[in-house]
Amino acid sequence: MINKKNILLAAVIFPAVMAFGQQYGGMWIPTELNEKEMKAMGMKISAKQIFDPAKPSIKDAVVQFDGGCTAEIISPKGLLLTNHHCGYDNIQSHSTVENDLLANGFWAKNMGEELPNPGVTVDFVLDIKDVTGQILGNTKNLDAKQAEQVIKNNIDVVSKSFKTEPHQKVIIRPMYYGNKYYAYIIETFKDIRMVGAPPSSIGKFGSDTDNWVFPRHTGDFMMFRIYADKNNKPAEYSKDNVPYKPKHFLPVSIKDKKEGDFTFVFGFPGRTTEYLPSIAVEKIRTEIDPAMIDVRDVALKTLDEKMRADQATKIKYASKYASVANYWKKWKGEVEGLTKSDAVGKKQHYEQSLIAKNPEVKTTLDEFNRLYTEQSPYALSRAYYSEVIRNAETLSLANNFYNFANAAESGKMDAKTLENFKNRLTEIYKNYDPELDAKVTAKVLALYANRVQPQFLPSGFEQYKDVNRNLQTIEELSKNSVITGRGTLNGATMYSGIDKVFEDQNSLVQNLKNDPLMKLFTSMRESYLTKTDGKYAEYQKQIDVLQKKYMAQQMETDKNRTFYPDANSTLRVTYGEVKGSNPKDALYYGYQTHLSGVMEKYVPGDYEFDVPKKLIDLYNKKDYGIYKNSTGDVPVNFTATNHTTGGNSGSPALDANGNLIGLNFDRQWEGTMSDINFDPRFSRNIMVDTKYILFIVDKYADAKWLLNEMKIVK
Structure with a gap:
């Protein structure tokens, strides 16, 4: 926890830092x-060195990786660093039974x-333009629909007004809930190797x-490389392509870190909602998150019972359980963090300060209170419906078959389309236990029947209140x-002959219409659409306006207050300091963990905490080199x-x-509420140290050619 004496001292020396950056x-x-503010906290470079559309800058080394993560270039030959979990699917696709790259590494x-x-x-952002005037200029005095x-229409016109090359595109994104608009000029590379x-015993160590x-x-962490054509331009995969020569790449520091060091993270954060009214945060804390946690509690406990009793189930369901x-886990942390940081109280205090300066804010907040209160039951x-359908695989399969x-x-x-559907089903059934999921479905249905108000449920649904x-x-x-793969059609099942089941589509459709589980799902779906979905959306549209x-x-x-827009998967910079935390009374987390801690957690043969023999040998010999x-x-x-x-996975942490x-990969549980309410006492991002990355590349993988x-x- 931050020492009061230090807070006072910091407020005297750097009032802006405490009031704006690390408070919000x-x-x-x-x-x-x-x-x-960044310089007040210790930054030595200029903002232009971070982002300059006219000259090489740090932004030329930061990319969006495969539409969801972030990655960074760390060599003049296009070497790319991102998270192991961001490239996990790629490792999996190159793995075979004979050569399991997930287990062995590559x-x-x-x-x-x-x-x-x-x-x-991978996408590079070449430039960012504020186009608010062009997008909103002729919308004054129009109602929301107009x-x-x-x-x-304006977005379409403005997008087309930019001159781009074939491998470039323009994306226009709203900021501050549509009060401003920015155009992003993006260049896409497609040959990524x-x-x-x-191995996963390093890249996923600790797992769930x-x-x-x-x-x-x-x-x-893991590494890729960007390839380009002979003119250094984006190109489809070709053996003739050559390593991309970036405008900028990041030097990798292996200097020691100390608490209080300035750091900033550059990447593509997915979604935050920092500017909600207090009533919205209270609904998330006391109603929406707890409802979703409830359903997953039941699902996880049911899966865990079987996984503990049966090793085959443990293997089959490990990824699904995770x-x-x-x-x-994130929602549980969010609820605890919102409560512990008094997020609602802070919001209410802030709202009163706004009302004192601008009485019109009270009218807005009163309307919020009405809308959120009336929307609440819907x-x-x-929340319950979406989580029940998602976590009862039987109902999720029924949803797929309904479509x-x-x-x-x-x-x-x-x-x-049919072939893609069958392939997707084959993947689902490969790790599906219909008997186990019948138990999950039975239990979450009981929860649904007991927790959701009767007026939102199908007629006669009270029959599902009794778990037994x-x-x-x-x-x-x-x-x-x-649909569970236990019943037959044309003498075949989804397991023993999926092609035969789909041989006669009319016969299958008729079978599905008569299937009691399909009828159950359909009744739930239709009830949800007629009694919940429309009214929820109607209120949400008013809330969004x-x-x-607001x-x-x-x-x-x-x-x-210096405002920044909520995250929306566009390129952003965040900054702070290297710091441990004091999330609970008498509990303190230091800012740094070490290889000795890996060995303390080591459990031979365990799917989460096993350690490769070579890493154990390096530890025992203390063969650490310069790392x-x-x-x-x-x-x-x-x-x-x-x-x-989310989306900051793989983002570079810079000094x-x-x-x-470092390489960003997670957040600390006690601070996951930072998507709604950032609190510097509890909010921490977690990074892989570059010393460890280079240690593994050098000493474990013996891939010194990459270090060169x-x-x-x-």
Whole structure:
């Protein structure tokens, strides 16, 4: 926890830092950086060195990786660094039973051994332009519906006004809930080859148990390379392509870190909602998050019972369990963090300060209170429905088959679409246990029947309130259902002959219409659409219009606050300091973990905490080379107060001089509420230390040829 004496001292020396940056966090548009504050916190370079469309700058080394993560260039030959979890699918696609790269890792010995990845792209942001005037200029005095159409037309016109090359595009994004608009000029490269990845026992060390938590000991990194044509331009994959020569690449620092060091993170954060009214945050904290946690609680406990009792189920469901647990854990942390940081109280205090300066804000907030209160039962019904369908695989499969039946009957199920659908089903059934999921479905249905108000449920749904009765009912229905793979059609099942099942589409559609599980799903779906979805959307549309107004009021009224837009997967800079945390009474997390901590967690043969023999040998011999720090150990992960979220995975963490010091990959559980309410006491991002990355590349993988490409700052 921050010492009160230090707070007072900091407020005297750097009042702007405490009042704005670290009080509210910040995901800044790179063309509008809070440079003064960044320098006050220790930054040595200029904002122009971070983003300059006319000259090489750090932004030329930062890319959006495959549409969802971030990556950075770390050599003059287009070597790309991102998270192991961001490239996990690519490692998986190159793996075979004989050569399991997920288990064994992969390291090309030269460029000729680098592996192509069809479909993978990286996007560079060449420039960012404020186009607010052109987008909103002729929308004054229009109602929301009219303005929406005019804005849509303006976006189309403005997008086409930029001169671009074939491999470039223009994307226009709203900021501040549509009060401003920015155009992003983007260049896309399509020949991306896999260079190296540690085994999952390093890249995913700690897996589900350590997810979202600190202390962490995960080597969550891997490497790719960007290839271009002979003119250094983007091109489709070709053996004739050559390594891309970037305008800028990041020097990699292996200097020791100390608490309080300035750091900034550059990347593509996905989504935050920092400017909601207090009523919205209270609904998330007390209603929406708890509802979603409830459903996943039931699903996870049911899966866990079987996984603990049966090793085959544990293997089959490991990835699925991790996927369900991921946001379950995040939401639990979010609720605790919002409560502990008094997010609602802080918002209410801020709202009163706005009202004191601008009485019109009260009218807006009163309207918010009315809309959120009236929307509340529909929002709760929506949260339960979406989570029940998502977590009961039987119902999720029914949803898939419902869409198939509609497409087949309307003549939209062509051969290619059908083949894709069957391939998707084959992947699902490969790791699906219908008997186990019958139990999950039975239990979440009971929760749904008991927690959702009767007026939102299908007629007669009270029959599902009894868990024990459900267990018998759903098991019986599951036994005879084609969609669970237990029932037969044309003498075949989804497991033993999926092609035969789909041989006669009309017969399959008719079977689905008569399937009791399909009837159950359809009744739930139709009830949800008629009783919940429309009303929820109606309220949400009004809330969205009001949120735009409230955002404008905040920016007009609070002249002392420096605002940044919520994250929306566009390029942003966030900054903070290397720092440990004190999330609970008598509990303190240091800012740095080490290789010795990996060995403390080591459990031989465990799917989460096994350690490769070679890494154990390096540890035992203390063969650390230049990668140990002042403690004599190799640093693995560290935390800082940078404001990050999903999409920042793989983002570079940089020091005051713009050198790479870490690779962002997660947040600390106690601060996951930072998507809604950043609090510097609890909000921490977690990064892989560059010392550990280079240690693994050098000592473990023996891939020194890659180090020779880099500029290493010692």
